[in-house]
Amino acid sequence: MKVVAFIGSARKNGNTATVVKQILAGSQSKGATTEVFYLHDYNIKPCQGCRYCEERNRCKITDDDVPVLHQAIIASDAIILGTPTYYGDITGQFKQFVDRCYPFCQIVTDGKGKMEFYSILPQRKLGILVAISGSMGPEVLDSHIKVAGHCFNDINAEFWRKILVPYTTWTPVTADHPVMATAFKTGEELVEAIANKKDG
Numbered sequence: 506m507k508v509v510a511f512i513g514s515a516r517k518n519g520n521t522a523t524v525v526k527q528i529l530a531g532s533q534s535k536g537a538t539t540e541v542f543y544l545h546d547y548n549i550k551p552c553q554g555c556r557y558c559e560e561r562n563r564c565k566i567t568d569d570d571v572p573v574l575h576q577a578i579i580a581s582d583a584i585i586l587g588t589p590t591y592y593g594d595i596t597g598q599f600k601q602f603v604d605r606c607y608p609f610c611q612i613v614t615d616g617k618g619k620m621e622f623y624s625i626l627p628q629r630k631l632g633i634l635v636a637i638s639g640s641m642g643p644e645v646l647d648s649h650i651k652v653a654g655h656c657f658n659d660i661n662a663e664f665w666r667k668i669l670v671p672y673t674t675w676t677p678v679t680a681d682h683p684v685m686a687t688a689f690k691t692g693e694e695l696v697e698a699i700a701n702k703k704d705g
């Protein structure tokens with residue numbers, strides 16, 4: 506069982522990473538294998554909007570690190586997306602990654618303007634969002650939830666849980682932050698939920 510996390514902050518011991526790693530620790534304690542990708546460490550070119558992938562379900566850009574990230578998505582049972590807030594929204598590195606998940610999307614249109622979006626990935630996964638803000642309240646995280654929802658749809662993940670942590674400017678995520686207990690438990694429960702899905 507594999508749980509994979511993508512983090513849209515360069516701060517490896519920052520608030521987002523601390524919460525995500527705590528979820529992974531919970532999953533590891535129940536026997537899962539985990540892997541973290543700090544998007545900042547990867548060369549992720551921006552989507553060029555060529556729509557090549559809409560016909561072929563693969564990206565025209567092949568000379569960056571996105572294929573490595575795509576492979577990790579394909580091989581996972583659960584995905585954690587983590588992003589802080591920059592300028593009232595998700596971070597640029599996180600958006601760049603999400604846009605490049607478009608090749609996993611299957612568009613079905615009725616020819617009369619109605620479009621539906623599915624995933625080409627056969628294996629259903631579970632998805633968790635970790636969204637963090639500094640000085641703004643939880644309402645700023647609505648856009649993070651919306652974007653994560655689109656991404657989870659395209660990679661065939663059920664939007665299973667979200668952990669929202671506002672106001673880190675005043676209450677940074679440290680070992681005794683209340684979210685740490687929630688995050689560990691979420692990681693444990695994630696493994697049980699994946700196991701139940703596999704049984705079912």
Ligand SMILES: Cc1cc2nc3c(=O)[nH]c(=O)nc-3n(C[C@H](O)[C@H](O)[C@H](O)COP(=O)(O)O)c2cc1C
Nearest residue numbers: 514519520521589590591592593638639640641673
């Ligand atoms: C460039 C930049 C822009 C930011 N913009 C916002 C913002 O608009 N609203 C907010 O609440 N926090 C903002 N923050 C604060 C971060 O969201 C906050 O410090 C967060 O905990 C950082 O997460 P990290 O420790 O995982 O990197 C900003 C931080 C940076 C560096």
